[in-house]
Amino acid sequence: MTSLKAHYEKPAELYEGLRLHQNEHTLGCSPRVIEALARLRPDEISFYPPYTAVTEVCARYLGVSPDRVALVNGLDEGIMAVAIAYLRPAAGSPLVPEAIVPEPAFEIFRFDTAVAGGRVVPVMPQPDFRFAEEEVLAAITPQTRVVFLTNPNNPTGVPVPLDAIRTIARRVPRDAVVFVDEAYAEFAGRSFIPELPSFPNVIVGRTFSKAYGLAALRIGALVGAPEALDPARYAVPVYSVNIAAVVAVQAALADVEYLHEYLRQVKESKALLYAACQRLGLTYWPSDANFVLVRIGDRVGEVIDGARARGVYLRDRSAEPGCEGCLRIGTGIVEHTRRGIGVIEEILCGGR
Numbered sequence: 001m002t003s004l005k006a007h008y009e010k011p012a013e014l015y016e017g018l019r020l021h022q023n024e025h026t027l028g029c030s031p032r033v034i035e036a037l038a039r040l041r042p043d044e045i046s047f048y049p050p051y052t053a054v055t056e057v058c059a060r061y062l063g064v065s066p067d068r069v070a071l072v073n074g075l076d077e078g079i080m081a082v083a084i085a086y087l088r089p090a091a092g093s094p095l096v097p098e099a100i101v102p103e104p105a106f107e108i109f110r111f112d113t114a115v116a117g118g119r120v121v122p123v124m125p126q127p128d129f130r131f132a133e134e135e136v137l138a139a140i141t142p143q144t145r146v147v148f149l150t151n152p153n154n155p156t157g158v159p160v161p162l163d164a165i166r167t168i169a170r171r172v173p174r175d176a177v178v179f180v181d182e183a184y185a186e187f188a189g190r191s192f193i194p195e196l197p198s199f200p201n202v203i204v205g206r207t208f209s210k211a212y213g214l215a216a217l218r219i220g221a222l223v224g225a226p227e228a229l230d231p232a233r234y235a236v237p238v239y240s241v242n243i244a245a246v247v248a249v250q251a252a253l254a255d256v257e258y259l260h261e262y263l264r265q266v267k268e269s270k271a272l273l274y275a276a277c278q279r280l281g282l283t284y285w286p287s288d289a290n291f292v293l294v295r296i297g298d299r300v301g302e303v304i305d306g307a308r309a310r311g312v313y314l315r316d317r318s319a320e321p322g323c324e325g326c327l328r329i330g331t332g333i334v335e336h337t338r339r340g341i342g343v344i345e346e347i348l349c350g351g352r
């Protein structure tokens with residue numbers, strides 16, 4: 001079985017080449033964001049940031065009322081807040097709160113669970129990465145406090161059926177929440193947010209790092225009913241979202257055309273990559289996100305190292321459960337995807 005690391009190792013700081021390894025917007029954010037940042041006044045930087053207006057803008061974008069939104073310093077912070085709120089053992093209790101994590105998963109879930117003092121209950125993947133609904137339901141115990149889902153999933157790009165989320169939310173213990181990480185929801189065009197009024201024990205996580213290209217500014221949101229959301233909200237430092245992120249997210253959300261053009265390119269990029277995989281005889285999983293998981297096989301290390309030597313960074317996912325021989329490649333800007341495909345093709349076919 002694949003061994004799981006106990007702590008998160010950040011990918012190496014690679015900024016010289018083409019970054020297809022962290023699911024980022026490789027062209028950069030909307031120019032309107034840069035203009036908004038340039039307009040910041042000195043006093044806006046010297047005062048603690050105001051959140052009312054930006055929370056209203058984000059709530060409108062997400063289709064909920066502002067009391068259902070907690071802005072966070074990147075969704076990573078939101079996930080840690082959920083872990084701290086729900087996975088801390090109660091003082092004096094011998095019971096260890098459990099987090100169910102269907103694998104392969106965004107690694108942060110298991111690390112944050114460990115930091116909070118909880119126990120990870122991994123659910124091993126189906127061979128085709130179809131969502132393991134029955135297995136997740138079977139993993140629920142009276143100690144379950146969080147079920148971590150990502151829709152569409154990272155690193156596979158495979159969707160979680162909304163009906164599975166409904167079923168799981170109905171079955172978890174009364175004190176538990178289902179956390180639905182929707183970091184890639186803009187690419188999928190599907191969200192659990194409209195269902196939240198019927199599921200007060202579900203918290204949805206969103207980020208502006210991916211489709212909106214604000215990863216370095218660090219801003220995301222937790223969305224849910226106040227009774228589920230507030231314990232996590234209280235675990236977030238008071239002024240954790242800075243003023244640059246506050247103005248940037250409003251400018252980014254206003255530039256709808258920029259988003260649409262990126263979504264169009266992501267779609268075209270995925271079609272190009274699928275065609276390349278078919279040409280090369282590589283297994284891939286059709287993705288609802290801005291990246292694709294590809295099974296290279298025994299030569300995965302050679303491809304990743306060879307691509308890096310050619311200035312293209314790809315993400316090795318071969319140590320994740322079910323992902324033997326796999327890498328993940330960002331499929332955003334078409335020109336960048338073509339370059340990624342080019343180097344993979346060159347490495348795999350060049351030597352034959």
Ligand SMILES: Cc1ncc(COP(=O)(O)O)c(C=O)c1O
Nearest residue numbers: 074075076106154183207209220
């Ligand atoms: C599934 C998932 N959730 C959360 C995040 C982190 O988002 P943020 O940049 O907002 O912290 C990522 C980033 O890669 C992700 O893939």
